[in-house]
Amino acid sequence: MAGHSQFKNIMHRKGAQDIKRAKMFNKFAREISVAAKSGLPDPAANPRLRAAIIAARTQNMPKDRIDRAIKSGSPGGDDANYEEVRYEGYGPGGIALIVEALTDNRNRTAAEVRSAFTKHGGSLGETGSVAFMFSRIGLIVYPAKAAGAEAMFEAALEAGAENVESTDDVHEITTAVEDLSTVRDALEEKFGPADSSALTWKPVNTVAPDEETAASLLKLIDVLDDNDDVQTVSGNFEIADELLERLTA
Template sequence: MAGHSKWKNIQRRKNAQDAKRGKIFMKAAKDIYIAAKQGGPDPEMNPALRLAIDKAKASNMPNDNIERAIKKATGTLDGASYEEVVYEGYGPGGTAVMVDILTDNKNRSASDVRHAFSKNGGNLGENGCVSFMFNRKGYLVIDRSTTDVDEDTLLLAVIEAGGEEMETSEDVFEIYTEPDQFNEVRAALENEGFTFETAEVTLIPTTYTSLAEQDQEKMERLIERLEDLEDVQEVYHNAELAE
């Protein structure tokens, strides 16, 4: 994990996503929908829903949109019924790619994802073909410009909170946890006064794949195309992309 910052991949997406605010809201609404559907409509009793709402608010999603998504999930408002699907495949240079989908039409989603892979140097694979190359982790990012804490002090706080690992770069502290410890670690650090640029349970590659320049360009196009699809919630990959 050391030396490969997930934060760089997040930063790379942000500029493109800023121009797609409507799609961001749609994806956030789907996150809220599935969390409320699975764990109930009360964010105080449903950590997944609380996290989805926090992410939606961080994107400046209106409260009315948030409430509408929860009502759809609980059946108090008519609307589409969504289900989660994960597609796995290979990108340029043999990179591993996983695509989280939330959709009301699996046939449409499968066709769109397969087309994105085939047109950008990759191919869709069978379930399980690359998932073993990723670990599910809690992931917290603290922007160093928002705190004057030093690395050693924060590391001690992370350890005491139950965090697993911390990486430090010029701009951010990246904190990793076991998935079932994520909410506990997050709450403990928030109680210490820390705020997070990113807070999520995500997939982290166990190894990274270096790409030739030509394959890197194809990989970037594949990621962009997948993230532009309406049903795609998240794209995970193990490509080592240049900044």
């Protein structure tokens, strides 16, 4: 997702709003704990855990909070059992949305997500109802200052990436799902830790909503994002920078 993707829009807004910092740290802690539980509690031997820790550090999550999250997911840690759940549906204006959650209560989360869609002009669908409009990819993001566009492009392709798109602010490296860890490790060796690295949903085509639809859509995303169980929200929309700034001012 290059340029002004909705993924970056959402992450930027999350990072910029201090009022949501505590909730954001809770989400990071949950992902770190689940990652530690799903493999070894050692980031050097657990790619998912390493990616989760890097993402948390990028948003200045305190080291002791990260350490506690790793411990809670390690053998002998807490007994919380989180399931990974995906919800699909349509937001205002027929915008396709995929919501990924980590929950210890499927019924509660499903009811809350469904309520958010219904109250904000959308409708929750069945699994698979919108996923066909997206490709599942690996996305690695580096700040522009990490390397020149040509150097990043060459290094990423040599490591096995599918594509690199650079702007004045960032380098976005896309990979096949199975190649994310390999490419990330190769780039980290050369350029240091990435700002973020994760599997995400890339829309096959994007829709540019009008101002009214965009305003309703952002309200829905805010409500979903405010839910402790929701980890990510992806959509097939692209809001123009000027409109986004106006709506989030």
